[in-house]
Amino acid sequence: MESSLALLGLLCPQPSYGYDLKHAYDRFFATRRPLAFGQVYATLSRLIRDGFIVALGEEAGDGPDRKRYAVTDQGRDRIGQWIFTPDPPNDHLQSNLFAKTIIALLIEDDAERLLDLQRAEHMSRMREFTALKREADIAHVLIYDYAIFHIEADLRWIDLTSARLLELRKDVAQR
Amino acid sequence: MTALLTRETAQSIPADGPILSARAVVKRFGQTEALRGVDLDIEPGEVLAVMGPSGSGKSTLLHCLAGVLAPDDGSVVFDGIEISRLNERQRSLLRLNRLGFVFQFGQLLPDLTAVDNISVPLLLSGVRRNEALKRADDWLERLGLGDAGQKLPAELSGGQAQRVAVARALVTNPTVLFADEPTGSLDSLAAEQVMNALLDQVKAAGTTVVIITHDPRTAAYADREVIVRDGRIPAGNGVRSA
Ligand SMILES: Nc1ncnc2c1ncn2[C@@H]1O[C@H](COP(=O)(O)OP(=O)(O)OP(=O)(O)O)[C@@H](O)[C@H]1O
Ligand SMILES: [Mg+2]
Numbered sequence: 001m002e003s004s005l006a007l008l009g010l011l012c013p014q015p016s017y018g019y020d021l022k023h024a025y026d027r028f029f030a031t032r033r034p035l036a037f038g039q040v041y042a043t044l045s046r047l048i049r050d051g052f053i054v055a056l057g058e059e060a061g062d063g064p065d066r067k068r069y070a071v072t073d074q075g076r077d078r079i080g081q082w083i084f085t086p087d088p089p090n091d092h093l094q095s096n097l098f099a100k101t102i103i104a105l106l107i108e109d110d111a112e113r114l115l116d117l118q119r120a121e122h123m124s125r126m127r128e129f130t131a132l133k134r135e136a137d138i139a140h141v142l143i144y145d146y147a148i149f150h151i152e153a154d155l156r157w158i159d160l161t162s163a164r165l166l167e168l169r170k171d172v173a174q175r
Numbered sequence: 176m177t178a179l180l181t182r183e184t185a186q187s188i189p190a191d192g193p194i195l196s197a198r199a200v201v202k203r204f205g206q207t208e209a210l211r212g213v214d215l216d217i218e219p220g221e222v223l224a225v226m227g228p229s230g231s232g233k234s235t236l237l238h239c240l241a242g243v244l245a246p247d248d249g250s251v252v253f254d255g256i257e258i259s260r261l262n263e264r265q266r267s268l269l270r271l272n273r274l275g276f277v278f279q280f281g282q283l284l285p286d287l288t289a290v291d292n293i294s295v296p297l298l299l300s301g302v303r304r305n306e307a308l309k310r311a312d313d314w315l316e317r318l319g320l321g322d323a324g325q326k327l328p329a330e331l332s333g334g335q336a337q338r339v340a341v342a343r344a345l346v347t348n349p350t351v352l353f354a355d356e357p358t359g360s361l362d363s364l365a366a367e368q369v370m371n372a373l374l375d376q377v378k379a380a381g382t383t384v385v386i387i388t389h390d391p392r393t394a395a396y397a398d399r400e401v402i403v404r405d406g407r408i409p410a411g412n413g414v415r416s417a
Contacts, residue, residue, distance in 0.1 A: 116402070116409070119402075122391075123391065123394065123395065123400055126391060126392070126394075126395040127395045127396075127397070127398075129395070130392070130395040130396055134371065134374070148392060148395070149392075151391075152391050152392055155391045156391075159228070163228060
């Protein structure tokens with residue numbers, strides 16, 4: 001996710017103080033650790049420079065968290081363009097796990113075992129996210145759903161590959 | 176012996192070591208060796224996911240653990256009771272009083288309302304009808320089914336029907352709940368609702384759960400998983416090595 005676009009998007013409903021913006025960001029998007037103030041202000045000055053936002057009514061002598069920021073028409077256009085441009089589907093055509101499996105077969109090592117170890121690792125992460133999700137608010141439930149479905153994709157590949165190992169082993173041996 | 180088969184005495188037995196333990200369990204169907212020496216320990220209050228390819232022996236294992244099938248070899252010990260030594264009547268008493276079951280579908284009695292379905296196991300174990308209905312109503316609430324009590328199974332969504340099945344399995348406060356693909360025919364959201372409801376209840380009651388599933392997302396609700404492959408559980412997976 002591009003945090004600068006997410007911050008810009010959070011300014012679209014109404015102008016906001018840097019401090020409030022950071023907390024809105026954390027509420028929706030932060031997972032492991034909150035966004036650092038420093039990063040918020042660095043991003044905001046870049047957005048000003050690019051003409052996507054402006055700082056409103058600066059009170060003299062106050063720090064950056066006493067400034068309010070508002071989105072410009074250009075900033076709004078940028079957000080519209082961002083949210084309605086589909087992301088390219090991730091190819092995932094080169095996976096480390098695939099390479100490990102082939103090499104394990106080539107050196108006649110235990111490919112089944114490496115798949116089992118990876119499965120256990122993935123299941124353990126999925127359990128962790130599932131437990132967090134059970135305690136989470138709806139926005140974070142969506143974040144964990146996303147992560148969980150992607151881990152699941154790997155797990156399905158691992159199961160299928162494990163079922164295909166016999167065939168794969170023959171094929172690798174013939175080359 | 177018979178006393179151990181009833182729920183009343185269950186709570187007084189110290190929960191020390193596994194609640195359910197399989198050793199070298201073998202089960203054959205004619206020429207097919209469905210289980211080829213399974214070792215498995217399940218701790219009290221543990222939620223265990225059983226995974227593995229189709230035909231690997233998961234359901235057969237569950238049936239042996241639950242005293243539905245008698246193993247051809249090996250032993251299954253539940254709460255100090257060697258299940259294979261029980262006769263059919265004793266095993267059915269055990270299932271009624273100490274165990275609960277949820278399957279993929281088709282387990283509710285079609286002519287009974289949801290609340291009546293939930294009350295069936297209570298009526299079978301001798302609870303009076305009014306009391307049984309009261310407890311069944313309480314379980315409807317707990318599983319978020321408050322307004323579905325008077326519906327017939329055909330009038331429930333798949334997810335609601337599974338939650339009714341979970342309620343029916345838990346209403347007798349079993350020591351172990353067995354579930355074979357409980358979310359197998361549900362979409363992601365309905366599966367999540369069933370698993371959340373199930374987990375809330377079993378964690379509060381300390382119920383041990385054995386849940387067979389192909390679905391990693393369902394398995395991720397468990398405390399750990401074992402993989403059954405060709406009728407075996409790989410060493411170190413089912414039993415903690417000494
Ligand atoms: N009642 C039965 N009679 C004959 N063979 C059986 C019977 N039950 C199971 N089997 C055989 O035993 C093996 C294990 O079956 P089981 O149903 O335990 O697998 P499973 O892991 O539950 O599969 P699935 O994921 O498809 O439900 C299979 O080869 C199956 O054909
Ligand atoms: Mg099965």
